[in-house]
Amino acid sequence: MPGYDAPIREIRFLLEDVFGYDQHTPNLPGFEEATLDVVMAVLDGAAEFVKDVLVPINLPGDREGCHFDQGAVTTPKGYKEAYELYRQNGWPALAASPDWGGQGLPPSVALMVREFVASGSMSFGMYPGLSQGAYRAILAHGNDELKQIYLPKLVDGSWMGTMCLTEPDSGSDLSRLRTRAEPDADGSYRITGTKIFISSGDHDLTDNIVHLVLARLPDAPAGTRGLSLFVVPKRLAQDLPGALAGAPNNVNTGSIEHKMGIRAQATAVLNFDGARGWLIGKPHGGLRAMFTMMNSSRVGVAVQSAGVAEISYQNALAYAKERRQGVAPKVSKATDSTARTGNDGRDLIIDHPDVRRSLLTMKALTEGMRAFYLDMALLLDVRAARANSPEGEAAENRLALLTPVLKSFLSDCALKVTELGIQIHGGYGYIHENGMEQFYRDARIVPLYEGTNGIQALDLVLRKIGLDDGRVFESWLASVEACTEHAASIASLASMAAAERLAVAKLRDATARLRAWQAASEWHVAGAATDYLQLFGLVTLGALWLRMACAAHAGRERNPQLASFFSGKLGTAKFFFERLLPASETHFDAAMSGADALMTLRADEF
Numbered sequence: 077m078p079g080y081d082a083p084i085r086e087i088r089f090l091l092e093d094v095f096g097y098d099q100h101t102p103n104l105p106g107f108e109e110a111t112l113d114v115v116m117a118v119l120d121g122a123a124e125f126v127k128d129v130l131v132p133i134n135l136p137g138d139r140e141g142c143h144f145d146q147g148a149v150t151t152p153k154g155y156k157e158a159y160e161l162y163r164q165n166g167w168p169a170l171a172a173s174p175d176w177g178g179q180g181l182p183p184s185v186a187l188m189v190r191e192f193v194a195s196g197s198m199s200f201g202m203y204p205g206l207s208q209g210a211y212r213a214i215l216a217h218g219n220d221e222l223k224q225i226y227l228p229k230l231v232d233g234s235w236m237g238t239m240c241l242t243e244p245d246s247g248s249d250l251s252r253l254r255t256r257a258e259p260d261a262d263g264s265y266r267i268t269g270t271k272i273f274i275s276s277g278d279h280d281l282t283d284n285i286v287h288l289v290l291a292r293l294p295d296a297p298a299g300t301r302g303l304s305l306f307v308v309p310k311r312l313a314q315d316l317p318g319a320l321a322g323a324p325n326n327v328n329t330g331s332i333e334h335k336m337g338i339r340a341q342a343t344a345v346l347n348f349d350g351a352r353g354w355l356i357g358k359p360h361g362g363l364r365a366m367f368t369m370m371n372s373s374r375v376g377v378a379v380q381s382a383g384v385a386e387i388s389y390q391n392a393l394a395y396a397k398e399r400r401q402g403v404a405p406k407v408s409k410a411t412d413s414t415a416r417t418g419n420d421g422r423d424l425i426i427d428h429p430d431v432r433r434s435l436l437t438m439k440a441l442t443e444g445m446r447a448f449y450l451d452m453a454l455l456l457d458v459r460a461a462r463a464n465s466p467e468g469e470a471a472e473n474r475l476a477l478l479t480p481v482l483k484s485f486l487s488d489c490a491l492k493v494t495e496l497g498i499q500i501h502g503g504y505g506y507i508h509e510n511g512m513e514q515f516y517r518d519a520r521i522v523p524l525y526e527g528t529n530g531i532q533a534l535d536l537v538l539r540k541i542g543l544d545d546g547r548v549f550e551s552w553l554a555s556v557e558a559c560t561e562h563a564a565s566i567a568s569l570a571s572m573a574a575a576e577r578l579a580v581a582k583l584r585d586a587t588a589r590l591r592a593w594q595a596a597s598e599w600h601v602a603g604a605a606t607d608y609l610q611l612f613g614l615v616t617l618g619a620l621w622l623r624m625a626c627a628a629h630a631g632r633e634r635n636p637q638l639a640s641f642f643s644g645k646l647g648t649a650k651f652f653f654e655r656l657l658p659a660s661e662t663h664f665d666a667a668m669s670g671a672d673a674l675m676t677l678r679a680d681e682f
């Protein structure tokens with residue numbers, strides 16, 4: 077069974093040395109008490125919970141899967157007990173407002189905990205993960221009555237949430253949603269329709285499930301402008317004429333999916349058969365309200381990606397340090413591999429250059445992923461604490477620009493990392509008992525849900541880079557250039573900064589060309605989108621690796637006891653700039669070639 081220790085040292089490095097957390101929360105009204113010590117204590121508790129409770133149920137839960145019997149869903153052995161502990165420990169309440177029973181910590185703290193939980197069990201993490209989105213959507217758009225009824229229960233974890241958009245004929249294209257909402261005399265609505273692929277759609281972890289459902293009112297305009305959002309509980313949450321609170325609502329589970337991965341997570345078909353629902357926000361304003369939930373879920377997907385990558389990396393590294401095969405070339409003094417050669421003359425696989433290439437790719441991506449999501453998470457803190465201020469608005473704009481990159485680039489990285497985790501194990505990686513193939517299967521969902529990566533790339537090129545006439549992009553790029561110039565001023569980091577400068581120039585050039593193409597050649601923009609997003613992601617990770625390298629450079633001088641930690645960071649940064657960032661050139665060339673090569677073949681020529 078795979079092992080796991082939460083990356084506490086890594087997170088401390090990022091918060092303390094890279095992002096200057098001690099300057100972060102003191103300036104955020106409401107979060108002043110979330111000092112670094114407080115945050116690290118919370119994370120220590122989460123680390124223990126994940127290691128002791130979640131890691132042991134992950135592999136058996138994958139093998140057993142969820143059960144569907146006579147319309148009811150049960151989760152695998154141990155999941156209910158694990159959730160009860162999770163709830164009793166107060167984890168669902170971490171970042172919720174004290175007004176609703178929450179602990180009032182910054183959103184970034186909850187996201188770091190979510191990373192650990194996703195490492196322990198991606199399937200488990202999705203149950204409470206969706207509740208956080210439901211909480212936010214009701215908080216932002218619900219009326220007082222809905223808030224009073226639902227928020228305390230979501231915050232104390234006794235109820236959970238879902239997000240119900242997808243229908244059989246309507247996945248990426250929400251304009252075709254058919255679920256109907258008919259107003260009732262008592263102020264509620266009758267919801268009728270079928271939703272598919274609903275994560276945590278039904279289960280035995282809580283008594284009630286709070287579904288957030290997109291549906292159409294009778295007078296709704298066609299397309300996405302005609303969608304409204306409703307809260308539809310599995311069991312009624314209030315007394316109605318002829319039906320008391322606690323009575324089943326007409327939400328029936330049709331089936332659960334048999335999936336490639338996240339098999340302990342119940343993905344359900346839900347039939348709403350005239351179920352009672354309550355409008356959240358304005359009529360026909362559903363998509364806007366749902367986006368509150370989806371944007372938070374997209375950051376959640378990025379965090380999941382980092383979590384599953386981390387546990388895969390940890391186990392690949394441990395294996396590479398114990399498996400002996402062949403004789404490694406003794407070329408590098410740095411690796412001191414001779415000292416580790418076994419009595420039979422064979423070397424550990426960590427001493428083979430090609431295994432190091434895989435391990436370093438895993439390490440550089442995983443640590444870069446964490447830095448990227450944490451950087452975004454700190455913006456979420458600013459947005460939460462400084463809503464309606466210029467600072468809050470700037471954070472909001474930057475989040476809007478970077479969310480598609482964060483979601484897509486990190487989910488693609490998760491696949492690369494977990495795939496390499498299998499490869500490093502050789503044939504043993506393909507065997508279920510060792511757990512490595514589960515990480516890959518589990519990770520395979522992240523580029524698909526919460527908007528496929530292809531759709532995210534279109535959002536980036538068609539909407540996000542043009543936000544505020546390109547000023548949001550320019551302001552972000554200026555921050556990248558500033559940290560590049562800072563790194564360039566440190567002699568030992570100058571070649572890394574030079575590589576980043578070239579990639580930044582390519583991104584600037586590509587962005588200008590895409591914006592120019594937009595008026596006349598939308599097909600070129602659409603054809604370039606995914607490669608452009610990869611280029612964008614690499615530049616973003618480059619900037620973060622420069623920040624980490626600068627911090628490690630300073631830390632090595634300041635703190636000689638941690639010399640090997642900091643040298644490890646600097647060596648990984650070197651690897652990133654020499655072996656991973658060059659892919660930005662290929663993505664630039666591919667993006668700039670336009671869509672001609674994509675659109676030449678007629679369908680019958682494929």
Ligand SMILES: Cc1cc2nc3c(=O)[nH]c(=O)nc-3n(C[C@H](O)[C@H](O)[C@H](O)COP(=O)(O)OP(=O)(O)OC[C@H]3O[C@@H](n4cnc5c(N)ncnc54)[C@H](O)[C@@H]3O)c2cc1C
Binds near residue numbers: 241521527
């Ligand atoms: C395990 C799992 C859990 C899920 N959880 C939820 C949930 O909790 N709630 C929920 O509502 N949904 C959920 N989903 C649904 C998920 O969000 C959709 O599957 C996803 O949005 C894609 O829709 P689709 O499957 O219909 O694919 P399609 O939209 O049919 O897409 C098929 C392919 O075509 C591409 N494509 C489609 N349109 C375009 C376009 N305009 N331009 C370029 N490319 C395009 C896509 O990128 C994709 O590669 C879940 C799905 C799974 C598998």
